[in-house]
Amino acid sequence: MRFGPKSLRGRLTLWHVFAFGIVLFVYIGCATLLQYWQLTRQLNHAEIQDMVTVEGLLYLSPAGELRLHQEYFNNPQAHLLIDRLLEVRTPDGKVAFSSDQLHGRTLGGLPFQGEGQSGFNGRKLRLGDGTNVYLISHAHQIQGRPFLIRLAYSTGPLIGQVKVSLGILLVVLLFALVAAGFAGHRFVSQVLSPLEVMARRTDQITASRLHDRIPVECPDDELGHMAMVLNGLLQRLEESFEKLKLFTSDVSHELRTPLASIRSVEEVSLQRALSPEQYQQVIASMLEEVNQLTNMVNTMLTIGRADAGQLELHQTVFSLNDLLKDVIGVVGILAEEKEQTIHMAIEGNPYVQADRSLLRLAILNILDNAIQYSPSGGSISVRLKYMESPSHSVELSVEDDGPGIPEQSREKVFDRFYRVEKDRSREASGAGLGLAIAKWAVEAHGGKIGFRPSAGKGSIFYMQLPRA
Amino acid sequence: MKPFAFPELLARIRSLFRRGHPAATVQMHIADLSFDSNGRSVSRAGKLLDLTSREFDLLEYFLINQGSVVSREMLVRDVWKETMRYTSLDNVIDVQVGRLRRKIDAAFSTKLLHTVRGVGSVLREESHE
Numbered sequence: 001m002r003f004g005p006k007s008l009r010g011r012l013t014l015w016h017v018f019a020f021g022i023v024l025f026v027y028i029g030c031a032t033l034l035q036y037w038q039l040t041r042q043l044n045h046a047e048i049q050d051m052v053t054v055e056g057l058l059y060l061s062p063a064g065e066l067r068l069h070q071e072y073f074n075n076p077q078a079h080l081l082i083d084r085l086l087e088v089r090t091p092d093g094k095v096a097f098s099s100d101q102l103h104g105r106t107l108g109g110l111p112f113q114g115e116g117q118s119g120f121n122g123r124k125l126r127l128g129d130g131t132n133v134y135l136i137s138h139a140h141q142i143q144g145r146p147f148l149i150r151l152a153y154s155t156g157p158l159i160g161q162v163k164v165s166l167g168i169l170l171v172v173l174l175f176a177l178v179a180a181g182f183a184g185h186r187f188v189s190q191v192l193s194p195l196e197v198m199a200r201r202t203d204q205i206t207a208s209r210l211h212d213r214i215p216v217e218c219p220d221d222e223l224g225h226m227a228m229v230l231n232g233l234l235q236r237l238e239e240s241f242e243k244l245k246l247f248t249s250d251v252s253h254e255l256r257t258p259l260a261s262i263r264s265v266e267e268v269s270l271q272r273a274l275s276p277e278q279y280q281q282v283i284a285s286m287l288e289e290v291n292q293l294t295n296m297v298n299t300m301l302t303i304g305r306a307d308a309g310q311l312e313l314h315q316t317v318f319s320l321n322d323l324l325k326d327v328i329g330v331v332g333i334l335a336e337e338k339e340q341t342i343h344m345a346i347e348g349n350p351y352v353q354a355d356r357s358l359l360r361l362a363i364l365n366i367l368d369n370a371i372q373y374s375p376s377g378g379s380i381s382v383r384l385k386y387m388e389s390p391s392h393s394v395e396l397s398v399e400d401d402g403p404g405i406p407e408q409s410r411e412k413v414f415d416r417f418y419r420v421e422k423d424r425s426r427e428a429s430g431a432g433l434g435l436a437i438a439k440w441a442v443e444a445h446g447g448k449i450g451f452r453p454s455a456g457k458g459s460i461f462y463m464q465l466p467r468a
Numbered sequence: 469m470k471p472f473a474f475p476e477l478l479a480r481i482r483s484l485f486r487r488g489h490p491a492a493t494v495q496m497h498i499a500d501l502s503f504d505s506n507g508r509s510v511s512r513a514g515k516l517l518d519l520t521s522r523e524f525d526l527l528e529y530f531l532i533n534q535g536s537v538v539s540r541e542m543l544v545r546d547v548w549k550e551t552m553r554y555t556s557l558d559n560v561i562d563v564q565v566g567r568l569r570r571k572i573d574a575a576f577s578t579k580l581l582h583t584v585r586g587v588g589s590v591l592r593e594e595s596h597e
Contacts, residue, residue, distance in 0.1 A: 280585075281585065283586070284584070284585035284586030284587065285585065285586060286586070287585075287586030287587060288585070288586040291540075291558075291586070295553060295554065295555050295558070298552070298553065298554075299554065302552075329522075330548065330557070330560055331556060331560060333522075333560055333563050333564055333567075334556070334559055334560060334563060337563050357551055357552070361552065361554070364554075364556060364557075365554075365556070368556035368559075434555075434556075
């Protein structure tokens, strides 16, 4: 549920005003209480002074009546004295003296136990006619006889003063809130204006204009951060679009070459009549190209299914050594044919949990590459060893003594259709998908695949896999 | 249960039948070549040939399919028993078939293992064209 205005600006302004109002209101409350407390203290102070004075002025007449020498007006708090009330009682509670201003009212009935014995502590009292007063009591001896003197000031003027300043503060509050509304609106508008610019720019970016970027004004603030995050997203989008474009053009190219050769064979053979043997030759050579095409399309379908996450992993636990022997049993003959030697350096007997046929394909592709790119009579080293970090994993590496991979190609060798030599005439080099499949297979098992140059000029391809 | 392709099932059954045969076959012949699957020995014109086990399996498969063309596809499935066909395996097969040909044909004037371009190879006596 959302209340209030629809725009973020409106909501923020409203919140601003609301929060500002609460803060000011609390502030005004505190200030008023403080003022009341201070005025009460002043009142108490004045009463204590007044009490001392009054005690000096009280005397007993010869007839035994209690009298006040004279009215006393030079008190600094004179304006508060207007309502000064004075009452004196004998210890048994009889009223011995009552000032004129009391007009016959009493200041709080019979004295309670211990009244006036300790200090001049004040207390609030409500008189019979509803007047609120602040009262102090003091036990005092006049000419040897004990009396209880009560002195009270009406709190009316004090409350009035507090009310006036509270009123002023509330009016100020009203103006402050209006001002806060305007200022908040302006402030929020200013803060949000880059957001609007960003929205407008983002709106203009389409698939064909992915290279556009959102302007970043202050890279350190939140909006700048957001702009950079969006730019990062655009960057990644652009890269994957580029990859897709490249992939499409590569696929087209790879498919075009065999298609073109089929076409030319057909065209040549149809130019004149041929003998059945010659036709057989023609059809056979076309079939070879079709084979090539079929293999490539199959591989691409596998990759496509892998990309779409449709390739299930049928995981089993098996010995990596056995798998390695199996793979070398298959492709070893290609190395033999080129009189290459395969050296094996195997440490322990690590087991892995993986999709055997997928991992097999990965190792096959890497070994096949090593055999292809090593010269005749060269040597290939296959190493299997436990790793220290990440622990509980195993590294399989294949080192060849081929031409190596130039610096600028190292990152791309695992890309689809990427070939270090752009020489497409090499029949053996396949479609450039082998390493891409190997990478996918290894990563699907939570492993890592990579390349590093060997001590000689050859290459080392390694895969690191978690052990079972 | 995973859905399966009916043609694939048929192919698998067929290959089982094919595989079922050689166990019973003890000896096979073509021209002057004799093949003993129990003793795992092959000789031609009385001379014992030294074959690796893969070459032996390959020859056995060719013998069973005597006279008909054996494609790479068939070899991938029945001799190498791979589930997937890929370019390097095609190379492996070509090399392996080439070696077998050298061993059984090189020293003899009558060639038995013939390449059918684009399709595969066939084991037959050249007597009939």
